[in-house]
Every structure is written in structure tokens, then in C-alpha cells.
Amino acid sequence: MAKTFRPWAVEQRWLLPPSVQEIVPEGHLAHFVRELVREELDLSEIFDEYEEERGFPPFHPGMMTALLLYAYCHGLYSSRRIASACVERVDFMAVTARQKPDFRTVNKFRKRHLKALGRLFGQVLELCHRAGMVSLGHVALDGTKIKANASKRKAMSYGRMKETEPKLAQEVQSWFDKAKAADDAEDARHGEATGEELPDWVVDKERRRTKIREAMVALEAEADKPTEPDDDPEPPPSGKPEFEKGQVKHEPKDKAQRNFTDPDSKIMKGPDGFLQGYNCQAAVDGDSQVIVAHDVVATPADTPQLIGMVDKIKRNMGRQPREISADAGYCSEGNLRALRRRRLRGYVATGRQHHGTDKTRRRKPNQGPLTRAMRTKLKRGGRRSRYRLRKQIVEPVFGQIKHARGFRAFQLRGRVHVTGEWAFVCTAHNLLKLAAAR
Numbered sequence: 001m002a003k004t005f006r007p008w009a010v011e012q013r014w015l016l017p018p019s020v021q022e023i024v025p026e027g028h029l030a031h032f033v034r035e036l037v038r039e040e041l042d043l044s045e046i047f048d049e050y051e052e053e054r055g056f057p058p059f060h061p062g063m064m065t066a067l068l069l070y071a072y073c074h075g076l077y078s079s080r081r082i083a084s085a086c087v088e089r090v091d092f093m094a095v096t097a098r099q100k101p102d103f104r105t106v107n108k109f110r111k112r113h114l115k116a117l118g119r120l121f122g123q124v125l126e127l128c129h130r131a132g133m134v135s136l137g138h139v140a141l142d143g144t145k146i147k148a149n150a151s152k153r154k155a156m157s158y159g160r161m162k163e164t165e166p167k168l169a170q171e172v173q174s175w176f177d178k179a180k181a182a183d184d185a186e187d188a189r190h191g192e193a194t195g196e197e198l199p200d201w202v203v204d205k206e207r208r209r210t211k212i213r214e215a216m217v218a219l220e221a222e223a224d225k226p227t228e229p230d231d232d233p234e235p236p237p238s239g240k241p242e243f244e245k246g247q248v249k250h251e252p253k254d255k256a257q258r259n260f261t262d263p264d265s266k267i268m269k270g271p272d273g274f275l276q277g278y279n280c281q282a283a284v285d286g287d288s289q290v291i292v293a294h295d296v297v298a299t300p301a302d303t304p305q306l307i308g309m310v311d312k313i314k315r316n317m318g319r320q321p322r323e324i325s326a327d328a329g330y331c332s333e334g335n336l337r338a339l340r341r342r343r344l345r346g347y348v349a350t351g352r353q354h355h356g357t358d359k360t361r362r363r364k365p366n367q368g369p370l371t372r373a374m375r376t377k378l379k380r381g382g383r384r385s386r387y388r389l390r391k392q393i394v395e396p397v398f399g400q401i402k403h404a405r406g407f408r409a410f411q412l413r414g415r416v417h418v419t420g421e422w423a424f425v426c427t428a429h430n431l432l433k434l435a436a437a438r
Contacts, residue, residue, distance in 0.1 A: 072428035075405035079107035118423035138286035140393035148265035152276035302329035333368040347387035
């Protein structure tokens, strides 16, 4: 006797088609994100951008915001992949109510409202705080290198610029001379020339020379900027400017580099070698691994970022944490002094620790009294030291963002846009923590 199967009626139509909310099971993340955007988040800053009644009605800003948040929660960052998901995935249809914005619409909405989307971080953080997920008992701080939307092969050092720019100028000038000689010869034979434009291969060389010249000017301007020493983030007591009137300008080092695609990004050393990217900072609360502060800098060093991140925590939460931990990259006399002035219990590593031992390698041969005191404090704590909490608080967060959700490269360019995108990534992370705590 043949086995009976359920009918597979592909061409059969539904008389009363079910809603998407019925297809996606109750309690799904899609429903949570959609209703949170509709009922909890204040999107007035985005709505205020739409004033004129002319033209075809755009997609609802709330729907577009929920779509981006849900996509970032699932590790979809490309506008093309997000648009494809709106067509192919039922859970995305539950967010958009089966509307299908194309990739250009998604990309334009993200760029247009990037600052407002980044400010949603504070609202989601407040929801986590009201849910009892943030206590600021112990906050761990760390940074991670994320690739910029630019290739490191599009970067050039200042020394190479000085060699290449005159060569290009000489080559372009020789082409102009040859073109003028040809024009003169044609004028002698045929009268007035037709005035045709220069060929593209001449224009491209001239454009490349212009880009190199602009990059050289930018590097020279950076070299002339007065900088504060990394070892002490506090301003110098004298208050005198480092550059006096009439002082000779500093020339950049020959190894100083600038990228033509994303000039704000820098070449940094990452876990898998050197990359063209940014240094992304995150301060994570120890209770539920909620990010309480974030930042993006274009310098590989973490030392200047510690006090700024502490101030961001206080600005976001209204008070500072009781304890803070950070790795050896944040250790300096100035940072430890600033933590003491703020009466903040700090646990900052003074050197890289050998695996399986309590010995540490010193970062600098001459360390100050506060650094020695911190090393003694961590050594006395041993395996019960509060510094041990750092690895289990902040490092899993970067693992979830970079490995689980695949955020390894920015979609936008420029430090301002990258900062907004990183803020939105942190918002999606906190949103997932809030959804898991339901």
C-alpha cells in the first residue's frame, strides 16, 4: 500500500491570506524590534526632516528605522542584502509589513539620518537601565580595530608623495608641451585648431597629481598641529601654546601616510596583521554586557581614550561607575592620576601577562609611582583581583559583534560617518541584550 502524503498544492490560492504576524511566531525578535520602535523610541528628530507635502509619499521613517535595527541585529549591513531580505525573508516582512524598499532607499535613509540613528543609543541604553540591566558596579573598557571602507593599497607615504608629485608634474607638463607643439604645427598647416579636449589619460594623471598634492598639504597641516603627550591627558599647567609666533613649520615624517579613499582612516596593527581602519572603543557594564559608552578614533593608541570614555559613561548614565578595568594599553601615570582625582577605583594592567604566571612584562623601563602601586595592587589580588573580570565582560562583546554578527568593516567613510555607524552597531547590541532579558 502506497504511503499517503500531505498535498503540495503550489498553485492553490488562499481565500483569506494570513497576515505576516501570524506566519512569524509570537515572541520573535522581529515583533519585539518593530513594537519597540513604534511605542518606546522617540523618532521626532527623524520625522522633523520631512516637512514638504510635495512628491510621492516616502516610506515611513519608523518602518525604515526598525528595518535597519533588525538588520543590524542579524548581521546584515549592506543595503543590497537588507533590500534582498525584505523580499526573501518572512521575518523582515513582519518588520516592514511586506513593504519592499530597494537598496538605494535603504542607503539614502541611513546616510541622511545617520546622526539621529546614532543618538538612539542613549534611548536604548535608558531602556536597559530601567530594566535593571545596568548597575555600573564594574565597567570594563577596551578597543578593537575595525577595517575602514578603503584599501590600504590606496594609501601613500609622505616620502613617496614628495617623489611622485614632481614626476607626475614633469610628465604632465611634457604632454602639454607636446600638445602645444602639435597645435602650433597644425596651425601653421591648417589655420585655427579645433580646440578638442585633452585625452583622458592626460586628465587622469593630472587628477592623481592633484590628489597627491592635497594629501601632502593635509599631512603638513597635521604635522603643524600642537599635540599633547599621551602619558598625561590633562592640559599642561603653564597653558602656553606649543607653537610660538614665527616658529618654523614642521614637515611630516616620510613614513606618515594618508589614504586617498578614506583620509580619516589610518593603517593600524590588528590581530591578523595590518589593516586600514579605525580604533573602536566600548565601555561595557558587568551585569549584562550592555555597552554604556562608545567612541571611534583614528589613532591606534588606547592610552588617550581612557578618561574620555569615563566622562562619556558619566554623561550617558548621570553618574560614574564604582570600578573600571582596562588592559595595559590604557596604562599611564596621567590616566592613573586622573582616576584617583575622580575617586574611581581602577584596575589597569601595567604590562602584558605571561600565560599561566603572575609575572608581567613592563611596557616602559621607567615607570612612575602610580604605575608601580597599581602593579603591586593587581599582584596582591592574584586570581581574586577585580581585573580578572575584564576578559569576561568586554572581550565577549567584541566577539559577538565581530564574529557572531560579522561586523568587520564599515560601510561608510569618514570619521563622522563611521562614528555614527559604530553607535548604531552598539545600539543593536544593546537591543539584543534587552530582548534576551524579556
